[in-house]
Each structure stands twice: as C-alpha cells, then as structure tokens.
Amino acid sequence: MGNNIVLDIAYVDKSFGGLQALSNINLQIEEGKTHAIIGPNGAGKSTLLNVCIGRIAPDRGTVTFNGELITGKQPHEINQAGVVRVFQTPEIFPELTVLENVMIPAFAKRDGSFKFNAFSLLSDETDIVADAEHVLDDMGLLGQSAHVAGSMSRGDKRRLELAMGLVQHPKLLLLDEPTAGMSRADTNATIDTLKRIKERGMTKVIIEHDMHVVFSLADKITVLAQGMIIAEGAPEEIRGNPKVQEAYLGESTDE
Amino acid sequence: MKMFKLSSKDMMLMLVLSAAVLTMPIWLVPFGAGYPDLMQKFAIFGLFAVGFNILFGLTGYLSFGHAAFLGVGSYTAVWSFKLLSMNVLPAVMLGTIVAGLFAVLIGYVSLRRTGIYFSILTLAFAQMCYNLAYSVLTPITNGETGLRVLRDDPRVLDNMFGVVQEGSPVGSLFGVNMQGYPGFYFCAVMLLIGFFISLLIFRSPFGMKLIAIKSNQNRMRYTGFNTRPYLLIAFVISGMYAGLSGTLMAVTDPLAGAERMQWTASGEVVLMTILGGMGTLTGPLFGAVLIKYFENIFSAFNESSLLEIFSFLPEPLQHFVVTIVHPFVGEGWHLTLGALFMIIVIFLPGGLVEGFGRLSKKFKSKPTQKSE
Numbered sequence: 001m002g003n004n005i006v007l008d009i010a011y012v013d014k015s016f017g018g019l020q021a022l023s024n025i026n027l028q029i030e031e032g033k034t035h036a037i038i039g040p041n042g043a044g045k046s047t048l049l050n051v052c053i054g055r056i057a058p059d060r061g062t063v064t065f066n067g068e069l070i071t072g073k074q075p076h077e078i079n080q081a082g083v084v085r086v087f088q089t090p091e092i093f094p095e096l097t098v099l100e101n102v103m104i105p106a107f108a109k110r111d112g113s114f115k116f117n118a119f120s121l122l123s124d125e126t127d128i129v130a131d132a133e134h135v136l137d138d139m140g141l142l143g144q145s146a147h148v149a150g151s152m153s154r155g156d157k158r159r160l161e162l163a164m165g166l167v168q169h170p171k172l173l174l175l176d177e178p179t180a181g182m183s184r185a186d187t188n189a190t191i192d193t194l195k196r197i198k199e200r201g202m203t204k205v206i207i208e209h210d211m212h213v214v215f216s217l218a219d220k221i222t223v224l225a226q227g228m229i230i231a232e233g234a235p236e237e238i239r240g241n242p243k244v245q246e247a248y249l250g251e252s253t254d255e
Numbered sequence: 256m257k258m259f260k261l262s263s264k265d266m267m268l269m270l271v272l273s274a275a276v277l278t279m280p281i282w283l284v285p286f287g288a289g290y291p292d293l294m295q296k297f298a299i300f301g302l303f304a305v306g307f308n309i310l311f312g313l314t315g316y317l318s319f320g321h322a323a324f325l326g327v328g329s330y331t332a333v334w335s336f337k338l339l340s341m342n343v344l345p346a347v348m349l350g351t352i353v354a355g356l357f358a359v360l361i362g363y364v365s366l367r368r369t370g371i372y373f374s375i376l377t378l379a380f381a382q383m384c385y386n387l388a389y390s391v392l393t394p395i396t397n398g399e400t401g402l403r404v405l406r407d408d409p410r411v412l413d414n415m416f417g418v419v420q421e422g423s424p425v426g427s428l429f430g431v432n433m434q435g436y437p438g439f440y441f442c443a444v445m446l447l448i449g450f451f452i453s454l455l456i457f458r459s460p461f462g463m464k465l466i467a468i469k470s471n472q473n474r475m476r477y478t479g480f481n482t483r484p485y486l487l488i489a490f491v492i493s494g495m496y497a498g499l500s501g502t503l504m505a506v507t508d509p510l511a512g513a514e515r516m517q518w519t520a521s522g523e524v525v526l527m528t529i530l531g532g533m534g535t536l537t538g539p540l541f542g543a544v545l546i547k548y549f550e551n552i553f554s555a556f557n558e559s560s561l562l563e564i565f566s567f568l569p570e571p572l573q574h575f576v577v578t579i580v581h582p583f584v585g586e587g588w589h590l591t592l593g594a595l596f597m598i599i600v601i602f603l604p605g606g607l608v609e610g611f612g613r614l615s616k617k618f619k620s621k622p623t624q625k626s627e
Contacts, residue, residue: 074481076478076480079479091471091473093471095470096466096470105479107464108478108479111460113479114484114485115461117460117461119459120460121458122459124260
C-alpha cells in the first residue's frame with residue numbers, strides 16, 4: 001500500500017452567517033488508512049463530512065477524490081464515485097424491512113444511479129439478497145432481516161446504517177460517530193468490524209468522540225478546533241500534544 | 256418467459272381477480288349493479304385508481320391534477336375517432352401516448368418540488384387545462400358543448416378500408432360495437448392488463464426503490480440514486496393509466512367534455528385510493544368500485560323512494576326519518592361519501608384492505624379461542 005492520496009481537501013472555507021465553521025482546511029487522506037478527525041463539539045467535524053459528500057457547498061476550496069473534483073457534484077454522483085457516508089443519526093428507511101434497507105444500497109452499487117427495472121422480479125435478485133444477507137450476518141443482524149427497520153433499537157439501527165454503507169464496498173467510507181449511542185459491548189463489536197474492514201484495505205475517515213474507539217482504530221488523527229486544524233499526526237503524537245490536551249482532551253476530563 | 260415467473264400467491268391473485276372481474280355481469284346482479292354502464296365505470300375508474308396508486312401509493316407524491324390526463328385521453332380518443340377510425344385500438348394507443356407526453360411535461364415541472372408544493376403545482380396545471388379547454392382551446396375541445404363524433408368526419412382509415420357504420424358512429428373493435436356488454440368486457444380486459452403491470456411494478460426492484468423514495472428520499476440520494484427520473488417515470492406511468500381511463504370513457508361513449516378535468520375529478524381518485532388502501536396492490540380497485548357503487552345507489556334515491564322504503568314505520572316517524580336521511584342521498588350523496596371517508600380515515604387509516612386484514616385475522620383467531 002503506497003502513500004496514494006485518495007481524498008484531497010484543499011483550502012476549504014465555510015461560514016454560516018457570522019460563524020466560521022471551517023477555515024482553510026487542508027487535509028489528505030491516504031489509501032487504506034483509517035483517519036480519525038476529532039475535536040470538541042462545534043469544531044466543524046460534521047460540516048467537513050457534509051462538504052465531502054456534497055450536502056454542503058464550501059465557500060472556497062475544493063475536494064478531490066482519486067484525482068476527480070467532487071465539489072459541486074450531486075450527492076448521488078459522489079456516492080457512485082465510491083464515497084459513502086454512514087450517518088450519525090440513523091438515516092434508514094423505517095418502513096422497509098432490515099433486509100430491504102441493505103438491498104437498496106446494493107442496487108445502487110450494481111445498477112448505478114438510475115435503472116428502469118420495473119419488469120424484473122425482486123424474487124429473481126438472488127445475488128443482491130445474498131450480498132445483503134452476507135453484510136447483515138457480518139453485523140449480527142441477520143436474525144432481524146425480516147423485521148421492519150423502524151422498530152429496531154437505536155444501537156441496531158446504527159449497525160444497520162453501517163451495513164448499508166458496507167454493502168456498497170466503498171472506496172472511501174466516511175463514518176460520523178459510528179458508536180455514538182451504543183452500549184460498551186456494541187461499541188467493541190463495531191470496533192472489531194471496522195478492524196476487519198481495514199484488513200480488506202478500505203480507506204476510512206472517522207469522526208468520533210470516544211477516545212477508546214479513536215485510539216483502537218486510527219492510523220492518523222487530525223484535531224479540529226473552532227473550524228481550524230490545530231494538530232495532525234500519529235495517535236502517539238496526538239496523545240502527547242499539549243495543544244490538543246488543552247483544546248480537547250483536557251477539556252473533556254474537566255467535564 | 257422470465258417476466259411471468261410470478262410467485263404462486265400472485266398467480267392466484269391474478270386468477271381470482273380475473274375471474275371476479277369477468278364474471279361481474281353475473282354476481283353483481285343481486286347487488287343491483289349488474290348492468291353494463293355501471294360495470295364500465297367500475298373498470299374505468301378502477302384502472303384510473305390502480306394507476307394513480309403507482310405514483311401516490313409507492314412514492315407518496317400526492318397529485319391533485321390527474322384528471323387532466325383523463326381529459327387529454329378522452330379528447331385524443333375522440334379526435335382519433337373523428338380523423339382516423341371508429342376502431343378503438345388507435346384511440347386507445349393514441350390516448351395513452353398523448354396523455355403520457357402531457358405527463359412528461361407536467362411531471363418534469365411539478366416534480367421540482369415536494370409535498371404540498373408538488374400537489375399545488377399539479378392542481379394548478381390541471382385547472383389550467385380545464386380552463387383552457389373552455390376558452391383558448393375551443394377549436395380542439397369544442398368548448399362547453401363537448402367534442403363529439405359526427406357522421407361526416409373524415410375518418411381516413413375507415414374510408415381507406417371501406418368500413419361503414421350504420422346510424423350514429425360508435426366505437427368498435429373490428430365490427431363489434433363497444434357499447435353495453437362488449438364495451439364492459441373491453442374495459443375489463445384493459446383493467447386486468449393494467450392491474451398486471453401494476454403487480455409487476457410492485458414486485459420489481461423499481462417498485463422497491465419507489466417505496467424507499469417515499470420512506471426517505473434524502474437517504475436515497477446519499478445512497479447513490481438519482482431520484483428525479485424515478486419519480487418522473489412513476490408520474491408518467493400513472494398519467495398514462497389516467498389517459499387510458501379517459502380513452503375508455505370515450506370508447507364506451509364517444510364524446511369528451513372538459514368537466515372530466517375538473518379538480519373534483521382529481522380529488523375523487525385520491526379518495527378512491529385512500530379509501531381502498533393507499534400503497535396496497537388491490538386497495539385502489541376496491542375503493543374505486545365502492546365509490547362508484549355507492550354513488551350509483553345513493554344518488555338514485557329521492558324523497559318519494561325514501562318514503563316508500565320507510566313506509567313500514569308509523570307516519571310521523573316515517574317523515575322524520577326521511578327528513579334526516581334525505582340530505583344524504585340523491586344530489587346530496589357526497590355527504591354520505593364525506594362521512595364514509597372520514598370514518599375510514601379515522602378508524603382504518605390503511606383503508607379497506609386494512610379492514611379486510613383485521614376481519615380475516617378475527618375469523619382465523621376465532622376457532623382457537625373456542626378450543627381454549
């Protein structure tokens with residue numbers, strides 16, 4: 001695995017009214033690595049992810065994915081390019097079954113952004129079902145595949161959300177606090193899953209509050225505070241960085 | 256024939272429905288509804304609602320303008336009768352296609368918005384069509400008189416093949432006049448074809464994606480789907496169903512008027528779909544049949560027929576009951592419809608289909624209760 005840059009965020013600014021949410025963000029994500037972005041609440045982490053998936057247009061700067069400019073593209077185009085986001089608050093299809101929730105992204109991966117397959121039968125889509133069931137099994141949700149997704153527990157919804165991202169085999173997976181709201185056991189199970197994905201060489205960006213998760217997974221950590229990058233480096237460097245402790249780690253132990 | 260590999264349950268549904276629809280002239284007699292005019296309405300409005308459900312039921316987009324496509328279908332069919340032939344096949348094809356083209360236009364603009372704004376846009380378009388039919392477009396629609404076929408219309412194809420009809424021209428299928436029972440059977444076959452296509456869409460990946468759009472459209476975009484073409488296709492398909500229904504109205508009675516495009520007609524199909532069960536496969540069909548049946552029954556009553564019905568009561572009571580019931584029948588039957596609609600929406604939000612489901616559950620659980 002070389003030092004290929006998969007995602008290149010260059011000179012990104014974004015303000016909401018008077019609030020400077022992001023200022024002059026420069027960030028490179030290397031292929032096959034797990035890159036954690038941490039920072040106190042309101043540091044601009046989620047805004048940065050939203051810029052990456054086309055939900056928010058930056059005021060200035062560009063985001064390039066595998067050499068292709070993705071700023072200004074439609075969300076579905078960015079997804080089809082291979083950038084997949086796992087949402088913090090579960091964005092599932094509550095009326096559909098758990099299995100169908102995973103089949104939908106599998107269809108997107110296979111059929112592209114549009115296909116008029118109104119005259120083929122769902123019951124013939126054995127490959128899609130097998131794909132979906134495989135991922136559900138991975139996440140320990142296979143037993144619930146016939147349940148209506150909206151009726152699941154919050155922790156299970158988070159895992160379903162992750163399954164929906166994984167079934168697309170993304171080139172870059174953006175995870176927004178993947179373990180928030182999970183029990184300790186579920187958190188550890190999720191860490192294990194994410195470690196397994198890492199072995200397959202999937203590049204990941206993780207936003208996370210839980211330091212246990214960050215230090216278990218991250219190859220590299222970027223620290224954001226008030227919309228600016230204040231530190232970047234390997235986990236050991238970040239742990240020892242006094243600036244970071246002041247802005248983030250120190251603050252969190254005070255609480 | 257991969258396309259027809261339906262599950263055995265769906266095959267059964269299709270068979271039972273076909274048998275039920277085609278034997279309507281027999282089993283509807285005891286209900287006082289076994290005559291062709293009414294059964295044609297059942298089939299035509301059933302088809303209209305089944306198609307409307309593909310948009311409203313699957314994607315959740317509530318169109319208040321589908322009667323416009325109904326009108327377009329009717330006008331196109333009558334023009335086909337006037338210019339080409341009294342044969343119904345060109346009329347059916349052209350009516351459906353032209354309504355589909357209209358749906359592309361109206362859908363493309365309206366689908367830029369969601370929710371109530373979408374509904375208002377479709378309503379605005381339909382009212383525009385309705386008013387244009389009475390004013391600027393009078394040369395095409397013949398205004399308030401309505402468009403009708405005349406003996407001396409060109410009918411190019413009929414003249415070419417030397418087809419001559421005696422008396423006033425009526426729609427025909429290679430010599431069989433499409434009025435009365437033949438007209439009903441033609442509509443019934445169209446309904447069954449339309450229902451079959453709807454069934455295929457419901458059971459397809461495309462249908463599942465439409466339901467997912469209803470469930471969480473934003474998520475669909477971040478999942479990699481361009482939702483706009485999906486919605487537009489659903490809109491156009493349902494517009495074509497409406498166009499075909501309008502065509503069938505002209506097939507069974509070759510004239511077209513703008514009142515078919517009024518907003519009340521658009522509202523009626525919404526009521527049918529909700530009453531039967533929005534998003535269910537069979538619900539809209541039940542809803543359409545029920546509304547058309549009740550319309551027929553209740554609007555037929557008048558004061559004297561009511562007095563006759565309640566003649567078993569003592570006279571003062573008889574007049575009192577008639578005074579109470581009278582506003583709900585005849586011209587006022589919409590009051591009954593309104594009350595029925597409210598009861599269904601409040602107690603059975605899933606429509607008639609939910610009601611059937613509950614009933615069958617009760618019947619199934621009864622034996623086990625007895626054995627306990």
